[in-house]
Structure formats: C-alpha cells, structure tokens
Amino acid sequence: MKHSGKIALLVAIIGAVVAALILFGARLGLWEPITGFGLYRTYFNPLAGIIAGVGLLALVIHLVRKEKTQATLGGVAAIVGVALLIPMISSTLNPTPRAAPIHDISTDTANPPEFEVLDDTRAGASNTLEYGGPELAAAQVAAYPDIASLETDLSADDAYQRALTVAQDMGWEIVAADAERLRFEATARTSVFYFADDVIVVVTPQGDGSRVDMRGVSRVGRSDQGVNAARIRDFQQQFQN
Incomplete structure (x- = not known):
C-alpha cells in the first residue's frame, strides 16, 4: 500500500486513454461509430467509477499516513475519475428531454x-x-x-x-x-x-x-x-x- 498513490495515478492514466479511445476510436478507424457508442454505454461509467474509487482510496490511505506526495497522486487520480463521471452526474441532476424518435x-x-x-x-x-x-x-x-x-x-x-x-x-x-x-x-x-x-x-x-x-x-x-x-x-x- 506504500505506493498506492502511484498505482492510482497509473490506473487513471490507462483509464483516461481507454476512455478517449471509446469516444474517438471510430475517428481513428478502430471500429464503426455504433460500436464506440455501445462501448460507451456499457463500460464508460464503470471505468470512470473505478478510477475515482481507486484514487479516493489512495488519497485517504496516504492522508492518514501523512504522505503528502502519494496523497496528491491519489487526489489527481480521483479528479480524473470524477471528471469522467461528469456527463453522468450532469444528466442525472438535469435530465435532457428525450429527443423525438426521428433521424x-x-x-x-x-x-x-x-x-x-x-x-x-x-x-x-x-x-x-x-x-x-x-x-x-x-x-x-x-x-x-x-x-x-x-x-x-x-x-x-x-x-x-x-x-x-x-x-x-x-x-x-x-x-x-x-x-x-x-x-x-x-x-x-x-x-x-x-x-x-x-x-x-x-x-x-x-x-x-x-x-x-x-x-x-x-x-x-x-x-x-x-x-x-x-x-x-x-x-x-x-x-x-
């Protein structure tokens, strides 16, 4: 647990890269847009939650131990996770009216x-x-x-x-x-x-x-x-x- 701050930051970096691929993978030619959208609906919020949770855990552990550097790394990881959760939080607090079923x-x-x-x-x-x-x-x-x-x-x-x-x-x-x-x-x-x-x-x-x-x-x-x-x-x- 001594280096949990570093581990949390590594998880956040990898998770952020994966999140970016989910959002923009079709632009890079990795898959069709509908595939990326499906990945988003299934995995994006759980991924963000894991990043936020790991970061918060590392932050608490190192604050208790008064290890400022590691606590900072955990805090950064938690911020990354929370940032990725903003779309879900925003839609929950202020739901967007359902669009008409036409295209x-x-x-x-x-x-x-x-x-x-x-x-x-x-x-x-x-x-x-x-x-x-x-x-x-x-x-x-x-x-x-x-x-x-x-x-x-x-x-x-x-x-x-x-x-x-x-x-x-x-x-x-x-x-x-x-x-x-x-x-x-x-x-x-x-x-x-x-x-x-x-x-x-x-x-x-x-x-x-x-x-x-x-x-x-x-x-x-x-x-x-x-x-x-x-x-x-x-x-x-x-x-x-």
Missing part, C-alpha cells in the same frame, strides 16, 4: 430535397434515404417547429456559393456539387463517436433573392438525438453572419 430532418417537409449521388449503399448505413412522408413531417413539426427554409436577399448563385463555403467551414465532406443546378450533397460527422449524417443543400431562385433548403439524414439509429436539427440551425446562423 431525417428537412427544412421543407412538403417537398424535401432528394439525394441523387448518395444512396442506401453508403458505408455503415442502416437507415434509408427515402423520405418518410406526412407522418415524418408531422413528427418533425411537433419536435422542431422552428426548422424552416432559409430565405435570403442573395441571388441564387451567390447563395449557393455562400452555402458551399459554410458547409466547408463546418468541416463537411462535400460528396457532389452541382453549381448549375444549385445543389450539393455532403457528409457531416459528429465530433464524438464520429457518427455520419448525410446532408443535401438546394438553393432555389425566389423573386429578387433565393431560398436555401437543407435536409440531414443519420446513417444509423432511430433517433438522431436532435443532432440534425441542431446542425441545420448552426448552418443557417453561420450563413447569415
């Missing part, structure tokens, strides 16, 4: 933009790109009533170029762009777990200006946890800045 969000639910290049063979996809019709439209309006087409004073050509620039600035992978038809398809990925969502943006001339429509579809999962709606809001805000 296909469009600014135009009456005439949603249709994918032409991306299709159901895209890597890792279990969700179709076929729009769900009136039932999906009604579910979206109930869950995200603010999602709507973006109307702008820019000409259609200028709006298209602006939209393409914003998409690139947001880190989307542009899969296909058609400047003549004022449309492009892209893939956007979440920073954690690296889930892929496929996006289409279409610009339509409208009077002296234009209208920008956008649709985002997650490749996996019944619910996108609000990610596509949030991405549309972010895109529209950046477009207007």
Whole structure:
C-alpha cells in the first residue's frame, strides 16, 4: 500500500486513454461509430467509477499516513475519475428531454430535397434515404417547429456559393456539387463517436433573392438525438453572419 498513490495515478492514466479511445476510436478507424457508442454505454461509467474509487482510496490511505506526495497522486487520480463521471452526474441532476424518435430532418417537409449521388449503399448505413412522408413531417413539426427554409436577399448563385463555403467551414465532406443546378450533397460527422449524417443543400431562385433548403439524414439509429436539427440551425446562423 506504500505506493498506492502511484498505482492510482497509473490506473487513471490507462483509464483516461481507454476512455478517449471509446469516444474517438471510430475517428481513428478502430471500429464503426455504433460500436464506440455501445462501448460507451456499457463500460464508460464503470471505468470512470473505478478510477475515482481507486484514487479516493489512495488519497485517504496516504492522508492518514501523512504522505503528502502519494496523497496528491491519489487526489489527481480521483479528479480524473470524477471528471469522467461528469456527463453522468450532469444528466442525472438535469435530465435532457428525450429527443423525438426521428433521424431525417428537412427544412421543407412538403417537398424535401432528394439525394441523387448518395444512396442506401453508403458505408455503415442502416437507415434509408427515402423520405418518410406526412407522418415524418408531422413528427418533425411537433419536435422542431422552428426548422424552416432559409430565405435570403442573395441571388441564387451567390447563395449557393455562400452555402458551399459554410458547409466547408463546418468541416463537411462535400460528396457532389452541382453549381448549375444549385445543389450539393455532403457528409457531416459528429465530433464524438464520429457518427455520419448525410446532408443535401438546394438553393432555389425566389423573386429578387433565393431560398436555401437543407435536409440531414443519420446513417444509423432511430433517433438522431436532435443532432440534425441542431446542425441545420448552426448552418443557417453561420450563413447569415
């Protein structure tokens, strides 16, 4: 028990590396995003609890023995564990409302933009790109009533170029762009777990200006946890800045 502080710190370092791999392993090509998400749900909180517990145990032991250096190491390990537990603690104290069980969000639910290049063979996809019709439209309006087409004073050509620039600035992978038809398809990925969502943006001339429509579809999962709606809001805000 003489070196339990060092042992606790080693456990914390190894545990932190494992936690990082769980969150970002898909980005490194180690596994599919859904695998990383499954590992997170099963192992992340128990791992964090073990790190925190080992660190606290080492801290108490060395405080009793008045061994400041080892106690400090145990305290650092405990802090690492508690830090990893913050998402669970936060969600427990302030639960996030359950997101709507939909994963296909469009600014135009009456005439949603249709994918032409991306299709159901895209890597890792279990969700179709076929729009769900009136039932999906009604579910979206109930869950995200603010999602709507973006109307702008820019000409259609200028709006298209602006939209393409914003998409690139947001880190989307542009899969296909058609400047003549004022449309492009892209893939956007979440920073954690690296889930892929496929996006289409279409610009339509409208009077002296234009209208920008956008649709985002997650490749996996019944619910996108609000990610596509949030991405549309972010895109529209950046477009207007």
